[in-house]
Amino acid sequence: MYTLENIDSINIKFENFIHTLENEDLFEKTNRIDNILNSDILTGNEALGMMSLNKLSSIVKIKEKNGFCHDVIMLGSNSYLNVANNPKVKKASKEALEKFGNGMGAVSNYAGICNLHRELEKKIAKFYNCEDAIVFPSGYGTNVGVISALCNCEDIIINDSANHASIFDGCQLSGAEVKVFPHQNMKYLERILERIPDDKTGRLIITDGVFSMDGDIARLDKIVELAQKYKCRLMVDDAHGLGIVGKTGKGSSEFYNVQDKIDLNVGMLSKAPGALGGYCAANRKVIQYLRLYARTYFFSTALPASIVGGLIEVFNLFEKDKAGRKELFQKIEYLKNKLKGAGFEIGSSQSAIVPVMIYDEKKLFKLYQELRYEGVYVNIVTYPAVRRKECRLRLCVMKDLTYKQIDEACNLIIDKGKKYGII
Numbered sequence: 001m002y003t004l005e006n007i008d009s010i011n012i013k014f015e016n017f018i019h020t021l022e023n024e025d026l027f028e029k030t031n032r033i034d035n036i037l038n039s040d041i042l043t044g045n046e047a048l049g050m051m052s053l054n055k056l057s058s059i060v061k062i063k064e065k066n067g068f069c070h071d072v073i074m075l076g077s078n079s080y081l082n083v084a085n086n087p088k089v090k091k092a093s094k095e096a097l098e099k100f101g102n103g104m105g106a107v108s109n110y111a112g113i114c115n116l117h118r119e120l121e122k123k124i125a126k127f128y129n130c131e132d133a134i135v136f137p138s139g140y141g142t143n144v145g146v147i148s149a150l151c152n153c154e155d156i157i158i159n160d161s162a163n164h165a166s167i168f169d170g171c172q173l174s175g176a177e178v179k180v181f182p183h184q185n186m187k188y189l190e191r192i193l194e195r196i197p198d199d200k201t202g203r204l205i206i207t208d209g210v211f212s213m214d215g216d217i218a219r220l221d222k223i224v225e226l227a228q229k230y231k232c233r234l235m236v237d238d239a240h241g242l243g244i245v246g247k248t249g250k251g252s253s254e255f256y257n258v259q260d261k262i263d264l265n266v267g268m269l270s271k272a273p274g275a276l277g278g279y280c281a282a283n284r285k286v287i288q289y290l291r292l293y294a295r296t297y298f299f300s301t302a303l304p305a306s307i308v309g310g311l312i313e314v315f316n317l318f319e320k321d322k323a324g325r326k327e328l329f330q331k332i333e334y335l336k337n338k339l340k341g342a343g344f345e346i347g348s349s350q351s352a353i354v355p356v357m358i359y360d361e362k363k364l365f366k367l368y369q370e371l372r373y374e375g376v377y378v379n380i381v382t383y384p385a386v387r388r389k390e391c392r393l394r395l396c397v398m399k400d401l402t403y404k405q406i407d408e409a410c411n412l413i414i415d416k417g418k419k420y421g422i423i
């Protein structure tokens with residue numbers, strides 16, 4: 001039996017469970033991982049996330065695998081502004097549900113959209129000051145669809161190493177040559193660009209706007225300059241920047257004042273917008289092309305109208321900067337100061353994502369488990385999201401948290417940090 005005490009000696013790596021070993025049935029790896037997931041290492045916890053029993057708020061009731069139900073302070077949601085529970089958003093969503101029912105029943109290019117889908121796309125296009133936008137049924141599928149539609153084996157894609165997995169999956173599917181520069185290393189990026197042969201003209205630089213595991217913002221001022229110098233197209237996945245960063249919450253490109261220099265403005269409707277889906281805003285012809293060639297759009301059923309109706313209201317809030325972004329940032333700063341002051345290494349986040357570096361997987365599991373059982377829910381981050389030696393807790397700050405709750409959560413994190421010799 002695997003236990004917390006022998007976790008080191010058995011050297012558990014999630015990589016170990018991907019491959020079929022010699023003489024093994026295809027499903028044997030599922031038995032091997034089952035032994036781990038049902039061992040003492042994650043005693044009583046849902047190893048893969050949590051099960052909430054009520055709506056998202058700063059305190060959520062969760063049910064553990066062993067039936068234990070308890071309240072946790074929520075520091076694990078990407079719905080930073082909790083607009084999913086905004087009365088106007090819920091009203092719009094309910095009205096669309098009444099009018100169009102619980103699903104669209106077809107892909108967008110057949111019978112799958114209603115007037116609300118186009119209205120949302122127009123709103124997103126206006127938000128980015130672009131000619132048009134396309135809405136996909138998932139964020140993951142947006143990256144995969146956009147990249148694999150526009151790039152092919154004759155093209156080259158240059159990625160930041162910390163880009164989201166969906167970007168790398170899209171690159172792989174496209175068949176393009178892929179180059180990767182170390183996270184935020186602009187010198188290395190330029191070195192790659194310098195070496196691209198002149199006849200390789202299909203060039204795309206892709207970066208997250210806000211990096212999902214570190215919370216820092218891509219150096220878009222510099223990346224834009226390099227993209228122009230080396231004649232590359234530029235795609236920014238601003239999943240965690242939308243509605244949060246920039247002077248009026250328009251995201252990372254607004255933060256660097258380069259809004260008109262981004263060729264493909266990709267974002268997710270699942271983070272600050274609190275719902276589901278993704279989008280790309282760009283010029284009219286690019287969007288028209290994507291409607292035909294992005295296979296995750298062409299071959300996937302459209303979002304339900306209830307989600308779309310709610311999202312239209314979300315963009316109304318974002319446009320007027322009325323979702324409580326300033327209040328959120330005051331709370332982010334408060335939390336960061338507390339943890340940094342206590343001696344934690346928290347990176348250089350400029351968003352609602354705050355990494356708390358642990359660097360030791362055994363300690364990470366223990367910390368996560370104790371925090372959770374004692375009432376603070378955070379995300380546990382290790383392979384495959386980051387390298388194991390860079391494992392961490394990831395805190396996501398929500399506007400709804402009270403200062404008292406932030407104090408309570410930070411105090412517990414600090415106690416545990418001391419207990420395990422992190423600080």
Ligand SMILES: Cc1ncc(COP(=O)(O)O)c(C=O)c1O
Binds near residue numbers: 164239277278
């Ligand atoms: C940067 C980034 N891009 C894309 C995605 C995928 O979005 P979704 O969860 O909506 O499929 C995520 C979500 O984890 C993300 O963090």
